[in-house]
Amino acid sequence: MCGIVGYIGYQDVKEILLRGLEKLEYRGYDSAGIAVLNDEGIHLFKEKGRIADLRNVVDPTVSASIGIGHTRWATHGAPSRVNAHPHQSASGRFTLVHNGVIENYAILKREYLQDVAFRSDTDTEVIVQLVEKFVNDGLSVEEAFRKTLTLLKGSYAIAMIDAENQEVIYVAKNKSPLLVGLGHGFNVVASDAMAMLQVTNQFVELMDKEMVIVTSEDITIKTLNGDIVQRAPYTAELDASDIEKGTYPHYMLKEIDEQPFVMRRIIQKYQDENGQLTIDPQIIQEVLNADRIYIIACGTSYHAGLVGKQLIEKWAKIPVEVHVASEFSYNMPLLSEKPLFIYISQSGETADSRAVLVQTNNLGYKAITITNVPGSTLSREADYTLLLHAGPEIAVASTKAYTAQIAVLAILAVATAKAKGIELDFDLVKELAIVANVMEMLCDAKEEMEKIAREYLAVTRNCFFIGRAVDYYVCLEGALKLKEISYIQAEGFAGGELKHGTIALIEDGTPVIALATQEHVNLSIRGNVKEVVARGANPCIISMRGLETEEDRFVIPAVHPMLTPLVSVVPLQLIAYYAALHRGCDVDKPRNLAKSVTVE
Numbered sequence: 159m160c161g162i163v164g165y166i167g168y169q170d171v172k173e174i175l176l177r178g179l180e181k182l183e184y185r186g187y188d189s190a191g192i193a194v195l196n197d198e199g200i201h202l203f204k205e206k207g208r209i210a211d212l213r214n215v216v217d218p219t220v221s222a223s224i225g226i227g228h229t230r231w232a233t234h235g236a237p238s239r240v241n242a243h244p245h246q247s248a249s250g251r252f253t254l255v256h257n258g259v260i261e262n263y264a265i266l267k268r269e270y271l272q273d274v275a276f277r278s279d280t281d282t283e284v285i286v287q288l289v290e291k292f293v294n295d296g297l298s299v300e301e302a303f304r305k306t307l308t309l310l311k312g313s314y315a316i317a318m319i320d321a322e323n324q325e326v327i328y329v330a331k332n333k334s335p336l337l338v339g340l341g342h343g344f345n346v347v348a349s350d351a352m353a354m355l356q357v358t359n360q361f362v363e364l365m366d367k368e369m370v371i372v373t374s375e376d377i378t379i380k381t382l383n384g385d386i387v388q389r390a391p392y393t394a395e396l397d398a399s400d401i402e403k404g405t406y407p408h409y410m411l412k413e414i415d416e417q418p419f420v421m422r423r424i425i426q427k428y429q430d431e432n433g434q435l436t437i438d439p440q441i442i443q444e445v446l447n448a449d450r451i452y453i454i455a456c457g458t459s460y461h462a463g464l465v466g467k468q469l470i471e472k473w474a475k476i477p478v479e480v481h482v483a484s485e486f487s488y489n490m491p492l493l494s495e496k497p498l499f500i501y502i503s504q505s506g507e508t509a510d511s512r513a514v515l516v517q518t519n520n521l522g523y524k525a526i527t528i529t530n531v532p533g534s535t536l537s538r539e540a541d542y543t544l545l546l547h548a549g550p551e552i553a554v555a556s557t558k559a560y561t562a563q564i565a566v567l568a569i570l571a572v573a574t575a576k577a578k579g580i581e582l583d584f585d586l587v588k589e590l591a592i593v594a595n596v597m598e599m600l601c602d603a604k605e606e607m608e609k610i611a612r613e614y615l616a617v618t619r620n621c622f623f624i625g626r627a628v629d630y631y632v633c634l635e636g637a638l639k640l641k642e643i644s645y646i647q648a649e650g651f652a653g654g655e656l657k658h659g660t661i662a663l664i665e666d667g668t669p670v671i672a673l674a675t676q677e678h679v680n681l682s683i684r685g686n687v688k689e690v691v692a693r694g695a696n697p698c699i700i701s702m703r704g705l706e707t708e709e710d711r712f713v714i715p716a717v718h719p720m721l722t723p724l725v726s727v728v729p730l731q732l733i734a735y736y737a738a739l740h741r742g743c744d745v746d747k748p749r750n751l752a753k754s755v756t757v758e
């Protein structure tokens with residue numbers, strides 16, 4: 159979702175901002191813009207579409223060493239050049255970029271800005287117009303900026319420049335992510351460290367309701383009361399090559415292929431010196447103290463949570479509920495006496511999940527965040543964090559984060575079982591190592607997956623995924639992958655549920671992808687396949703070695719029966735990838751979607 163960059167220093171800023179915005183493209187956006195300031199004043203360039211389109215309208219002869227940039231994912235007002243950021247105050251003195259949603263913008267407009275002619279349909283414009291109004295009323299720019307912030311309700315990450323002062327970028331944050339990066343003779347602002355790794359790896363986190371005065375030599379963090387806050391920088395442990403595609407045509411394919419490596423890295427990161435998988439004893443204690451675990455997540459992370467429930471209940475014998483964050487937030491179920499909350503979020507920034515975390519923190523319940531991004535909002539605000547160690551996930555469609563989430567949940571389940579004295583008849587290190595090897599074999603089966611995608615999905619308008627038990631959860635994920643990148647209407651169903659309504663949709667040739675990796679439901683899911691075939695469906699059965707029959711289209715080498723989601727999802731990810739490719743879709747940046755969903 160929207161991304162912000164800013165630079166103040168000595169180099170020409172245009173290319174730094176544009177390159178930074180390119181690194182934020184993965185978050186999803188529909189328009190982009192930059193504003194740079196030099197002795198002639200502000201130069202503003204905005205365009206609907208891609209950064210490449212913005213590059214075409216940036217005047218290459220303008221040179222400046224202070225500027226801000228933005229990628230916009232429309233919430234208030236259609237995607238258009240006018241609604242693209244940066245936005246300017248009526249006189250053009252102040253120029254601002256914003257990520258988030260200002261919930262009370264209409265009230266503020268009515269109360270303070272009746273006489274101002276607004277140019278855009280955005281909620282953002284109200285911020286920059288308010289700053290100008292308060293400056294016109296006699297406040298200093300810093301006071302006006304602070305006063306504006308105190309009036310805003312909602313979420314914001316903001317960077318603002320003043321045409322009358324080339325020495326400062328005004329920055330603020332509440333709920334939306336924003337970092338300040340430190341350099342020698344320059345400083346930067348970014349929604350994500352990746353955007354500014356080109357110039358620095360030293361970053362300072364900002365907390366909610368903080369503002370920062372950023373100059374080329376210094377940064378001053380203040381609370382909205384004006385108190386100065388000291389905070390040490392951290393080193394962003396990202397390798398620039400982690401965020402490059404290399405020889406891959408798409409990030410999604412690269413990230414699918416990285417899954418075996420991620421499995422091995424997770425084993426290594428969670429192993430103690432004796433080779434035993436281990437979790438922070440304080441986390442284990444919290445799990446043991448709980449009478450019920452509530453997993454909260456969205457989208458793919460929710461699907462990983464469903465698998466995690468099976469693992470924790472079967473191995474650690476603790477009841478688990480899994481909830482979609484956006485529902486839980488407004489419809490909280492009756493909680494157990496000693497609940498423990500686990501938030502699963504690749505980005506650690508998802509606003510829906512964060513809204514629940516704020517609620518459960520207020521209720522005094524302990525929370526663990528499972529995330530790929532150290533220092534992310536959900537990580538900071540929970541009591542404990544378990545990291546995925548999956549490396550940056552850039553493609554909008556989540557792949558390696560999903561399997562990493564399941565692996566970390568498996569480790570948590572086994573470590574809890576051990577702490578409870580429950581004997582398990584397998585060694586998870588060995589089982590995950592087998593998973594990694596099988597993933598490798600599946601990644602090598604690209605040709606076969608490409609064939610399946612061409613044969614079943616080249617022209618269809620819909621596709622069903624059916625499975626039972628844990629296969630059902632993987633079907634939900636397979637369907638989500640397919641629909642988000644190929645735009646084929648795809649749904650995952652519990653095999654037994656189809657006949658209660660959905661089977662009415664099966665027509666001649668309707669593709670039905672069935673997963674059959676679970677022995678105890680193998681006959682039942684095959685019965686469900688027969689039911690759809692009798693109504694004309696074109697079935698594609700993907701089964702597990704040992705359970706296969708002649709009719710199966712693809713057989714996955716066997717892994718531990720509880721860990722099958724880690725491998726059965728790989729063919730589904732690849733099928734979705736090739737289906738999207740055949741249909742000419744933008745695999746890494748599907749329409750309407752954002753990688754980091756920072757608005758509720």
Ligand code: F6R
Pocket residue numbers: 456457458459460502503504505506507508511554555556557638639642753754755
């Ligand atoms: C789908 C996908 C989304 C995310 C969801 C939650 O491929 O990526 O469904 O899983 O938006 O995001 P995180 O995990 O960052 O909280």
